[in-house]
Amino acid sequence: MLRSISAGTAAGLLALTLSAAPAQAIANGEEVPVGKYTFSVKLTMTGIPTADGGKRNSGCSGALVSARWIITAGHCFRDANGVRVERPVADVTTADIGRTDVTDTTHGIQTTIIAVRQSPTADVALAELAEPARGIRPIALATNPPKIDSIVRVTGYGSTTSTNPTPVTHLRTGQLSVVSLTDNEVGLHGYAPQDNTTPCPYDSGAPYFVERGKLWPRLVGVVSNGPSCPHTQTENGARTDNLSTWIRGVLHPGGY
Numbered sequence: 001m002l003r004s005i006s007a008g009t010a011a012g013l014l015a016l017t018l019s020a021a022p023a024q025a026i027a028n029g030e031e032v033p034v035g036k037y038t039f040s041v042k043l044t045m046t047g048i049p050t051a052d053g054g055k056r057n058s059g060c061s062g063a064l065v066s067a068r069w070i071i072t073a074g075h076c077f078r079d080a081n082g083v084r085v086e087r088p089v090a091d092v093t094t095a096d097i098g099r100t101d102v103t104d105t106t107h108g109i110q111t112t113i114i115a116v117r118q119s120p121t122a123d124v125a126l127a128e129l130a131e132p133a134r135g136i137r138p139i140a141l142a143t144n145p146p147k148i149d150s151i152v153r154v155t156g157y158g159s160t161t162s163t164n165p166t167p168v169t170h171l172r173t174g175q176l177s178v179v180s181l182t183d184n185e186v187g188l189h190g191y192a193p194q195d196n197t198t199p200c201p202y203d204s205g206a207p208y209f210v211e212r213g214k215l216w217p218r219l220v221g222v223v224s225n226g227p228s229c230p231h232t233q234t235e236n237g238a239r240t241d242n243l244s245t246w247i248r249g250v251l252h253p254g255g256y
Helices: 241-251
Strands: 024-027 040-049 055-064 069-072 092-097 109-118 125-129 151-156 172-181 185-192 198-200 207-210 218-225 235-239
Touching: 024 151, 024 172, 040 069, 055 151, 055 207, 055 218, 069 218, 069 241, 092 125, 125 241, 151 185, 151 198, 151 218, 185 218, 218 241, 235 241
Parallel strands: none
Antiparallel strands: 024 198, 040 055, 040 092, 055 069, 069 125, 092 109, 109 125, 151 172, 151 207, 172 185, 185 235, 207 218, 218 235
């Protein structure tokens, strides 16, 4: 299932037109210490048009890739017909950046999304911030895919279960192992703290990244879809390592 869902549905889930379903805020994960992984982003969408003429609310996660841009899942920006679009679709899309706990307004910033760019090949989007996130170090971009059996970390603000899911306010994290690679996706299994540590609803767009010693975390993918969480099956992330040229072209349209 896609890892972004609308609020207020009977079971907390919404049937979506894409190939799989949304993820939650790291089931069987753990809370992130304050001040760590500050590139993590919580997206809150209020007033998304629906096919019946109504409105719904939803949320996603993401990561800061430059002072003015964040990366997230492409399906986080869909029109009333479920088609990915290059614009904010909600009445308001709010981004909380650099806030381990979004209720703590002494850290990070809160701003809005003003523009969207969709990857032509994968379930990945870049979203422009109304104001720069100064003083917050963006995640680095990997240019090589993660190796099979390697361990990646994910951080997100999603739910912790697919049952009546609700986004969390405190950033959560977990680790997954890489089990497969295709042109556009990376397959992952839960690894730690448990073998069913997996993304949940509202974790769509959350960053998958590698950590090596003292090197800054490097982005290899974003949460895209998977089974209802928690689960021990394969979670499918959208690869970003092979989108680095496209990403940099959006961030620096005039060149370096």
